[in-house]
Amino acid sequence: MTNIESLENVALELRRGVIVLAVLSQLGNEQYGYSLLKLLADQGLEVDQGTLYPLLRRLEAQGYLQSVWKLEEARPRRYYVISAEGKKVLPKLKKEWAGIVSVMAKMLA
Amino acid sequence: MKLIDRYVAEVGKSLLLVKGRKDIEKELRSTLEDMLEERARNSGKPADEIAEMELLREYGAPSKVAATYNPNPYLIGPRLFPIFTTILKIVIGAVTLGMTIVAIIQIVSVSPATIAELFTIIGRGFMNIVSACIAAFGNLALIFALIERYAPVAEFKMDNEKEWDPASLTKEPEPQDVKIWEPIIAIVLTFIAISIVNFNPEWLRLNYGDNTIWFVGFGDFVKNQRGSIPLFSEAFFRWLPLLNIGWAAEIILNGMLLRTGRWQASTRLFSIVIKLFQIVVISLFLSGPSILGITPESLVASGVFEAESAQHIGGLAQQGIRFVLGIAIFGTVVDIVKTVYKLVTQKNA
Structure with missing residues (x-):
């Protein structure tokens, strides 16, 4: 493994940790997988499809999201939205995140 | 597209x-x-x-x-793997020991005339040990793979997921501590039962020869073997999936006991569930056709018994198995009561 690959892996690990929070925060309004992918990318968080779609399924299985199939432009799309349980968890995750940012900001200053 | x-x-x-x-x-x-x-x-x-x-x-x-x-890409995941390796070591050790004893008995009983014959028997014995170990590994992996896929993950908490208090080290050993050999023996016996009933049911026969020597298991040991009678009927083998579930649960329970070293509320509850399941299975044995293959008809067919004595012995055997199953239910109920008592007193301790 080259140094660049190794660095990329570390960066990927760092990003992976925040994807759950990013996804929950963006699903106040319903989105289908690809639209969510673009929404995150537009805000600067590039997420691989191979990471996002299984994550959406996992979060739904854990009860933090709910989904519904809709037919749009003759194409079925699965729309995801944060569930009541997800809404309870989100503020706690945000608080956790704020704590991490604060600690890391001090460490890296 | x-x-x-x-x-x-x-x-x-x-x-x-x-x-x-x-x-x-x-x-x-x-x-x-x-x-x-x-x-x-x-x-x-x-x-x-x-x-x-x-x-x-x-x-x-x-x-x-x-x-x-794929949320669970493992054949045997990290939660079950430590129990799997512990049980595997015990089973492989027991299988090797058991098959070695069988090989020694064969050498002694056959009394090889030449060195070549001796080496042939030793070689065959060695191959039997190797193939038995491979089969044991495969069977155990299969059982754990099925548990991994179908059993609720929450049943198998790893040690490092539980709260641990260093103060526990200061306490004197409690009566609920498990003696290490108990679960080991239970695992070995259960595994032997699974292996024989599932993969070597032909061992569960009464073999007889010209001199009417009867021997359960290896027909090779009966001189001039003439035939054999199955110990268990087809009805017994119809319940095999249920028996396997019970045995697999027993192995898991004993694996958990081996790892924790003591009875806990979770293991006692699990044990009660297994015992209730066993009562259901035994009741099914009693409610349907007999599970014993030794009947007046099979004894007559063996040619060893006259019709009258076959009728008598076969009838006794059929009554005997029902009596044994009844006793087994009674014993299991007593066990459940004892376990519930220990569970309650352990909680209140």
Whole structure:
């Protein structure tokens, strides 16, 4: 493994940790997988499809999201939205995140 | 969009055992079609086969995509693996010991005339040990793989997931501590039962020879063997799946006891569930056709007994098995009561 690959892996690990929070925060309004992918990318968080779609399924299985199939432009799309349980968890995750940012900001200053 | 359809089908092939496969395929197709359309719109090029190929190449190999959807890619996952390795060591040790003893008995009973014959027997014995160990490994892996797939994950908490208090080290050993040999013996015996009943049912026979020597198990030990009678009937083997579930649960329970070293509320509850299950199975044995293969008819067919004595002995055997099963239910109920008592007193301690 080259140094660049190794660095990329570390960066990927760092990003992976925040994807759950990013996804929950963006699903106040319903989105289908690809639209969510673009929404995150537009805000600067590039997420691989191979990471996002299984994550959406996992979060739904854990009860933090709910989904519904809709037919749009003759194409079925699965729309995801944060569930009541997800809404309870989100503020706690945000608080956790704020704590991490604060600690890391001090460490890296 | 032929290539996308084929691509989705390829991904689906690798997700045969994953829950919600159809949903995954549907969502993947929809996403790929969205991406293809958007690319065509942005580039001004048609959404043709070349564009599809480019998109699919970037999306990745179907097997790689499928792997991301598999939440549990393990045959035996990290929660069960420590119990699996512990039990595997015990089972392999016991199988090796058992098969070595069998090989020694064979050498002694056959009394080889030449060195070549002796080495042939030793070689055969060695091969038997190796194949028995491989079979034991395979069977155990199969049992754990089935548990991994179908048993609730919450049943198997790893040691490092539990709260641990260093103060526990200061306490004197409590009566609920498990003696290490108890679960080991239970695991070995259960495994032997599983192996014999499932894979060597021909051992469960009464073998007889000219001199009417009767021997349960290896027919080779009966001189001039003439025939044999199955110990268990077809009715018994019909209940085999239930027996296997009970035995697999016993192995897991004893594996948990071996790892924790003591009875806890969870293991006692698990034990009660297993015992209740055993009562159900024994009741099923009693309610249907007899599980014993030794009947007046089979004894007459053996040619060893006269019709009258066969009737008498066969009848006794049939009554005997019902009596034994009744006693087994009674004993299990007593065990449950004892376990419930210990559970209550342990909680209040």
